[in-house]
Structures are given as structure tokens and as C-alpha cells.
Amino acid sequence: MQQYIGLMSGTSLDGIDAVLTAFDGPQCKVIRTFYQPYPDDLKQAILALHEPDDNELERSLILSNQLARLYAQAVHSLLDGDNGKTRAIGCHGQTIRHRPDLGFTLQLNNPALLAELTNTAVVADFRTRDIAAGGQGAPLVPAFHQAVFGHPTIHRVIVNIGGISNLTNLPLDGSVTGFDCGPGNLLMDAWCHQHTGRAYDKNGEWAAGGKVNPYLLEKLLAHPFFQQHPPKSTGRDMFNSLWLEQQLSSVDDPTDVQATLAELSARSIADAIQRYCAGADEVYLCGGGAHNRVLHGRLQTLLSPIPIARADALAIPVDWVEAVAFAWLAKQTLEGKPGNLPAATGAAGLRILGAIYPA
Structure with missing residues (x-):
């Protein structure tokens, strides 16, 4: 070997x-x-x-x-x-x-x-x-995902939640595809560090204490990237703290903003799967965001009844x-x-x- x-x-x-x-x-x-x-x-x-x-x-x-x-x-x-x-x-x-x-x-x-x-x-x-x-x-990982995670009888979707989230669609028929979904941990990490001094929101615990602000979420999801058709990719050039600050009002509660950013990540991933991965049997998460219980839970709800699991189940540790x-x-x-x-x-x-x- x-x-x-x-x-x-x-x-x-x-x-x-x-x-x-x-x-x-x-x-x-x-x-x-x-x-x-x-x-x-x-x-x-x-x-x-x-x-x-x-x-x-x-x-x-x-x-x-x-x-x-x-x-x-x-x-x-x-x-x-x-x-x-x-x-x-x-x-x-x-x-x-x-x-x-x-x-x-x-x-x-x-x-x-x-x-x-x-x-x-x-x-x-x-x-x-x-x-x-x-x-x-x-993203460059889809070819790797196809080689090691593809299955002859199960339609899988592999979702990597790093700073940016991306997915790979592994259908039984047709082309393997993949693209960036939007911010993964990037905005949540920056906001958490700004308001708590911690590098990231461990297990999504801070976000879990807030409420999603529907008006802010609507403004964030209005970014043209989310309506753009694949292939597409993104990064800090497009999604960053300055862009987030431009969407906020002076009365936004920091904890609610964190909850809304978690919902933004979950919604952008779930929307991408529902729109471009029809018929998926299983979804596997990898990357640091796979540890975020709020993200995992929201994805399970948004994508029900598709089971959501971590990539550990496929023999490669999630991190x-x-x-x-x-x-x-x-x-x-x-x-x-x-x-x-x-x-x-x-x-x-x-x-x-x-x-x-x-x-």
C-alpha cells in the first residue's frame, strides 16, 4: 500500500x-x-x-x-x-x-x-x-468522495462543513456533481469570537440559546450566491464580517444573530440538497461543522425523512x-x-x- x-x-x-x-x-x-x-x-x-x-x-x-x-x-x-x-x-x-x-x-x-x-x-x-x-x-473533493464514498445501490450526499460548506452528490445514475453551498462555520466563528472571545461555538451551544431572527435570515438568504446555479464556489471574498455587519440592525441581539447564522448554514445546505440532489437516500456530514449539534439537528429536520449521519460511519474520521x-x-x-x-x-x-x- x-x-x-x-x-x-x-x-x-x-x-x-x-x-x-x-x-x-x-x-x-x-x-x-x-x-x-x-x-x-x-x-x-x-x-x-x-x-x-x-x-x-x-x-x-x-x-x-x-x-x-x-x-x-x-x-x-x-x-x-x-x-x-x-x-x-x-x-x-x-x-x-x-x-x-x-x-x-x-x-x-x-x-x-x-x-x-x-x-x-x-x-x-x-x-x-x-x-x-x-x-x-x-470544490476539488467531489472526485475523492466519488472514489471512496460512492455506493452501487445507495444515493449518497456528502456535505463538508468547514468555513464554507460544500456538497457532493453521488447519484446511482447520471453525473457526480458538487458545489459550494455558502457559509459553513466562517460567519459563526467570527461572530462568536467577536462577542464571546471564543474561537468557535462549541457544539452550537451559544446558538442553541438564541432565537432565529426571520427578518435577518431573509436578508442573508437574499445574497445572489444562493440563487446562482452550480457549478459555483465561494469564500471570504464574498462572505465575511463586513458583509454581515451591513445586514445587521442596531437592535439585533448577538445570541439571536448566532442562532440565525446557524440557520443560514443549515438552510443553504438543505436547500441545495433538495434542489439538486433529488432522491438522496443518505446524507453524511464531515468537517468541523459536523460537531455542531444545532446544525445537525436542523438539517435532520429540514431534510426529513433522509437520515443524517457523520462520515465516521464511512470509515474516515469526520475531522x-x-x-x-x-x-x-x-x-x-x-x-x-x-x-x-x-x-x-x-x-x-x-x-x-x-x-x-x-x-
Whole structure:
């Protein structure tokens, strides 16, 4: 069995998910995992780069080097001195701009430095080849979901709730599709941190104490992204704290806003499934938002009678699915196989993704 490492640092800006995996054909085994939280100063520096400001070029390059060193630390901690069997690292990098409408996406990373520090081949820059072919460059996980979660007799939908939520539709007949649904944890995390000082709303407990504001929810759901047809993708460029503040009134209760943001995430996911995944038999959740009991409960209600479960039931731990996906994408690249699904990204066709930095 070939071993690959997957590194994922997503829109939530919480840290690095590192996973060592082994692949044997379509079979995937998680061998070891490691989580490296971001230092607060690094998180704030990355957040600052999401908005235009002075000296962006130099700041982004310095941060890319910092991230590569942190990625390397995560790899060394993950392997604990044993990397003899690892063929390559698949590293997503840290997105700070995602504008496929303008033909570009930007993930901070220095894969050459990462290869140097780990003495391991690195595959990175997965999104730009798809964008060059006319695609959104996202989501990239549907091809992986199809390979490891597809079932010959059960119509499944896989929902990843990270900073942004996205889904993969795995029907029995027809094309596998996938797209971003809208904000997952991104707005909830930012609002929670602003008003409680906590990085996120653990298990949705704060949201559970509030009431959904129907007028605010209607304003949030009026964003054009929710009416846009797939393929589509989004990020902090579109959904951010400034956009949220513009929708609020001075009398909005912070706890009710949190409850409304949780409902926004649940509604946007449920609406997408009902609209584009007709006939689904099962829905599986992964990503940090899978731990949010309010989200899980609302999705179960909104999608009833479809059963909602966590991806743990499919043999990959719920927190590590995306990191495993980028290990799989690295494997695809080195084997000269496509990593995208045109029906999900809108690309002109199947493409081999990523750039290879040899050990």
C-alpha cells in the first residue's frame, strides 16, 4: 500500500490538519493524524491579507515561508521520525483570494521549501489547472468522495462543513456533481469570537440559546450566491464580517444573530440538497461543522425523512476527510490521473491537477 500525507488548512483559519494515509486501489486507510493550531499572530496576519492593503506582495511571500515551516513541523510531528514509506505530501495551502470569475485563485504556500524541509516530494497548487480550463477550481473533493464514498445501490450526499460548506452528490445514475453551498462555520466563528472571545461555538451551544431572527435570515438568504446555479464556489471574498455587519440592525441581539447564522448554514445546505440532489437516500456530514449539534439537528429536520449521519460511519474520521482528499489528489497527480470533476467545477474537461516539487 502506498502512503501519502495530506495537509489541509481551510477557510476557518484554525490550523493545519495533517494525515498519513495508505491507498490500495479504491481502499483508503487513515494511519495517523496530527493537528497543528495556528498561532494567533499568524491567523491575524493571514486574515489581514484578505483585504487590499500596503506591501501585500512581500507580506504574502513572508507568510508563505512561515506556513511552509509550520506545515513541515506538522509533517515531522505526524511521522514521528518515520517517513521512509511516504511517497508524497499533498498540500492545499492557505487560500487568501478566490476569484475564478477573474481567472485566478491564490493559496499561500512555499512548496519548494516544504519539500526541502521534509525531504519528501510535495504536490501543491491544485486549483489553478482547473481554473485555466475554465472551471471554478473548487470544490476539488467531489472526485475523492466519488472514489471512496460512492455506493452501487445507495444515493449518497456528502456535505463538508468547514468555513464554507460544500456538497457532493453521488447519484446511482447520471453525473457526480458538487458545489459550494455558502457559509459553513466562517460567519459563526467570527461572530462568536467577536462577542464571546471564543474561537468557535462549541457544539452550537451559544446558538442553541438564541432565537432565529426571520427578518435577518431573509436578508442573508437574499445574497445572489444562493440563487446562482452550480457549478459555483465561494469564500471570504464574498462572505465575511463586513458583509454581515451591513445586514445587521442596531437592535439585533448577538445570541439571536448566532442562532440565525446557524440557520443560514443549515438552510443553504438543505436547500441545495433538495434542489439538486433529488432522491438522496443518505446524507453524511464531515468537517468541523459536523460537531455542531444545532446544525445537525436542523438539517435532520429540514431534510426529513433522509437520515443524517457523520462520515465516521464511512470509515474516515469526520475531522480528517478533507486532508485525506488532498493526499488522494497528490496520488492522482503522481499517477498522471485527473483530480477534478468537470460537472462539479465547470472545467472544460478532466485535468491532472497540481505542481510537483521533487524531494
